[in-house]
Amino acid sequence: MASVTGLTFLALCLPFLGAMIAPAAVRHLGHNAAWPLALFPALAFLHFAGFLPDIAAGHSVQDGFEWVPSLNLRFSWLLDGLSLTFALLITGIGTLIVLYSGGYLKGHADQGRFFSFIFLFMGSMLGLVVSDSFLTLFVFWELTSITSFLLIGFDHQREAARRAALQALVVTGGGGLLLLAGLLLIWQITGAADMSGLLRAGGALRESPLYLAALILILGGAFTKSAQFPFHFWLPNAMEAPTPVSAYLHSATMVKAGVYLLMRLNPVMGGTMAWEMILPVFGGMTLLVGTLLAIRQTDLKLKLAYTTVSSLGLLVLLTGFGSDDAVEAAVLYLVAHSLFKGALFMVAGIVDHETGTRDITRLGGLRTAMPLTFAAALAAAISMGGLPPAFGFLAKEEIAAALAQASPWPIVLTIVAIAGSALMFAVAFAVALKPFIGARVETPRHPHEAPPLLWLGPVVLAILGLAAAMVSGFWHAYVSSPMASAVSGKGMEISISLVPHFGMPLALSALTVLIGVLVYWKLDSARFLMAVVLRKLGPGPDHGFDAFISGLVRLSHAVSRFLQPGRLEIYVTVTFLCLAAMLLVPPVLYGELPAIPSRPNMQWHEAAIFLIAVIGLAAVVTARDRLTAIVSLGIQGFAVAVIFLLFGAPDLSFTQFMVETLSVVILALVMTRLRLSTADHRPPLQMLSHAALAIACGLGFGLLLLKATQEPFDLTLTAFFSHYSKLIAHGANVVNVIIVDFRGTDTLGEIAVVTITGLAILALIRIRAGGERKLAANDPDVEEAMEVERP
Structure with missing residues (x-):
């Protein structure tokens, strides 16, 4: 067991080791460094893949190291169907992203720095999904925000990149603070400091009167991280990052952290009215908003980014729906989305890299020049559109089966899901077909097939999206069913396959495809219509964020001008006013004034x-x-x-x-x-007020000392110092021993204060003397006056 623990810890550390080595590797090997660097996530992938048989058998792996045992704090991890699936996606797709980055950023001056950032991002997300203790979960949660800030703002010379990075950090960082409060509240309610302990607590959290408060705080963290409406605006803006970041961010990492958290907490927080109302409502709104905004875009990456927003909304909707079928649908769709979205983003990057543009209106006829890229794009779009024989077809069928119920609320959600899925179908084939079919369009660069480092990633992911559906029985046994069991909190077995199941789900799937084909056919008209609607609606949340930040800056300036006017006299006066109030008000209010001696x-x-x-x-x-x-x-x-x-x-x-x-x-x-x-030269009134303040402070200290001396004297410390001064510190002078040994740090601090004061005064004198010399050099009369004043 110790060896397994050590290997797992090493696997978690491999991305961070890669971050340390990456700059030197790029300096010596150039873009070819991608191959050896890809070994770090690949080895981690192989290690976690070794847990598949045990996890499929219904076991889980919980291990770690003690950190602060007295506070029940551990660096611990939990591997079950949910965390293992995420770990495999993060490391597997991460391996392909590292290789893709080597080709995409070939010759870039800061490629080594980029690899370091991407490895740090990978390690942070990996640590997040396998964390068992709340402490490590929160630490890695915030690390994903920080590392995504570095990646989104990688091209920091552009203002748009800096703004997008700051926006992502503010939104997700603010949500992280809500998450921290929520985890602390859950700890207080249940006494559990880790996920495994919380899962064993059963319904204790749901039965607590503080459940709703904890739920709102947790949702605040999850919704901001997974870009749920109205916090969705930061995710499309994050497209300012290089395409490898976009592909990784949207397929397997940060944006799915919120969904992961909701799935992880579903067994202990799900099943309530609040859970089953809030999640579907916000998820459904996010689904529709994301797809409608995707239709409006002409940039390939932005179209895909907005469909990621909608996909995250769909996952939140399904997680909150509350049925076993919905959990199965969420699990299948999450995996399918990771595969096809990673492939399509890499395809968009290839098109941009080889043609010099991502504008869909300026692309066409690339099929003959880039056949392999076109094949990967088409296979990924088939999965995204929910067509056989792709894994996305299984997910869409399960979604329809989960929502198709004869009651008002499921009917509303079914309509929302069909509308969102149909629009995603149109966007998927717009990205996969529009740039490649039709007449050849002149592009800034002469197009040709990408080198292997670029096309390897999308081809592998596209093939996996097809293979997983074709061997669905094997895939479900080792991935889908264990993951669904972990999300639902009970044993589940998924059996859906490519064999059509005639009935309502298949009919709804056909309806979705039909609407998607119509929207694709009239895509230009739909884009124009959305542009008109958005113009009528006016500024959205993205503009609201700018207004919020601007107002916050103005408020901070006003508060700073009020609290920090730059006059030492005001600072000292306020300090002594507060001191007098603290010394005099409590004794008067609570009747604790001392007796007159x-x-x-x-x-x-x-x-x-x-x-x-x-x-x-x-x-x-x-x-x-x-x-x-x-x-x-x-x-x-x-x-x-x-x-x-x-x-x-x-x-x-x-x-x-x-x-x-x-x-x-x-x-x-x-x-x-x-x-x-x-x-x-103070005026009399000011001198009077300062005298009153001085008397108040003196009176307060006097009353405090009188009260202290009138209380029974506690000899505990006296006895302690008398007994241990010579025994421990080997000093007979108790006062000296207290100052030098028992209060050594305090004494050091006092000495430091005196030293700093002396240095500050010396600096003031030198600054003044330097100013006088400079002034005298420019004016001989000043020098003469200074000579007269000098003693």
């Missing part, structure tokens, strides 16, 4: 020391210039030092003497070196 019976020399302190205070207040006030201020500290000495604390007294002496010297040095006003 009786007149102390002091010796004459003790009274003399206090009298000296009062005289020093009067000298400070009545001083006519600042230097006299600073020197007089030292009288207070020296008086306190003498009091410490009289009451048997010579060490503390010595420290006080040193601090007061140093303070007076530094302040006097500042006064003589800096051109400050020698006298205090």
Whole structure:
């Protein structure tokens, strides 16, 4: 078992190791580095594929390492049908993406940096889907946001790329904070700090009065990550990333993280009215919005990006529908989507790479120049359109079977699913046929078939989309059924195959295809109609995001101007106001004022020391210039030092003497070196308010000390330090031992503060002296005046 644990941990680390090696590999091997670099995800894929027989047999693998046992925190992973399928998609498609990137970015100056980013992204997503503990889940969740930011903004010299990267980070990062709150709330409700423990908790979460709050927080994280309406706008904008990123992002990684989370939590959060209403409503809206916006686009990548939005909406709809058939449909469609969407994005990248454009209106007749690319595109489009003999056909049949029920709500969802699927059919064949058939159109570059590094990925994925359907029994046994079992929380067996099942599902599939063909036939008219509708609707959520960020920036500026006006006097005044309020308000409100003490019976020399302190205070207040006030201020500290000495604390007294002496010297040095006003020119009203504030702070501290001394004295710490000072620290002087050993870090901090203060003052003096020299160099009269002022 230890060897399996170590190998699994190594498999999880392989992408991060690839990120470390990638820059050096590209420097030495150029674009050929893609082949050895692809071994990192390929080896991880092989390792996880080795778990297929055990997972198919109904087992799960849970392992990891203790991190903070006292808090029940572990770095742990859970492999079952759901997480294993995602792990295989991430590493398998990731291998093809690495190879594709080697050809697509051939000769790019920053190819090594790109490979590092893509490996970090891969490792983050892999860690997310196999995480068992909430802690590791959240850490990898946020890492996917950060690494996607780096990838989307890879071409950082373009403003559009920077904006898209920032937008993705803000939206998904904000959702990550909601997810964190949701996970903490679930931890509080169930006491489970990991997914396996939560799954064993049964219905405890659903029965809690805090269930709805936890659900909303979790959905906030999932909906932002998986681009559900109205957060869908960031995903099409992420197309500013290079095409390998788009292909990977949309097929197997980040955008499916939210769907993964919903599927993972379905056994413990599903089955409620809130779950079965919120998910289908938002999923259905996302499905329709995504497909309608896809029809409007002419850019190949944007058309595919919006259909990804719609596909994610369909997956959320199915996950929330609440039936076993819907779970089976969601599982089948997720795998089918990963295969055909990865292939189609890579095809779009090949077309752009070889022709110089992705505009569908400027493409045509590429079939003869790029036959292999055309074949891969057509096979992937067949799966996306839900036609046999592709795996997408099985998914579409199962979707129709799941939703086709004789009650109002399923009928509404069926209509939504048919409309969305039909529009996706039209978009799929628009991408796969329009650029390749018809008359040859002149393009910026002379088209020709792509090199093997580019066409290998789409060809493999397209073939897999066909092979999985043809050997559906084997595929279901090892992939689909275990995954569906994990999503539903009980054993399930999927048996759908390419053999048609005559009935309502097949009729609905035929209707979907018929509508899709009609839309494809009138695609230009549909595009024009959507353009008119969108113009009438006005700005959408993307514009709203810009307005939100702009308003946030203006608000932050206003708040900063109010809270940070740049005047030290205001900062100090507010600080002391808050201090006085904290010291005086709570005792008055809660009746905790101390009892008035009786007149102390002091010796004459003790009274003399206090009298000296009062005289020093009067000298400070009545001083006519600042230097006299600073020197007089030292009288207070020296008086306190003498009091410490009289009451048997010579060490503390010595420290006080040193601090007061140093303070007076530094302040006097500042006064003589800096051109400050020698006298205090505050108006009387301001001096009165500052005096009142000083009295309030002094009164507050006095009352606090009186209250503290009137409470019973706790000798616990005294006994501890007396007992252990010599035993542990080997020092007889308890005070010194406390300062140097027990409070060594605190003392170091105090020394650091004094040092930083001294350095700051030295910097001020040098800046002032440098300014004077520069001014004198430009004006001889200033130099003469400075010579007169110097002592």
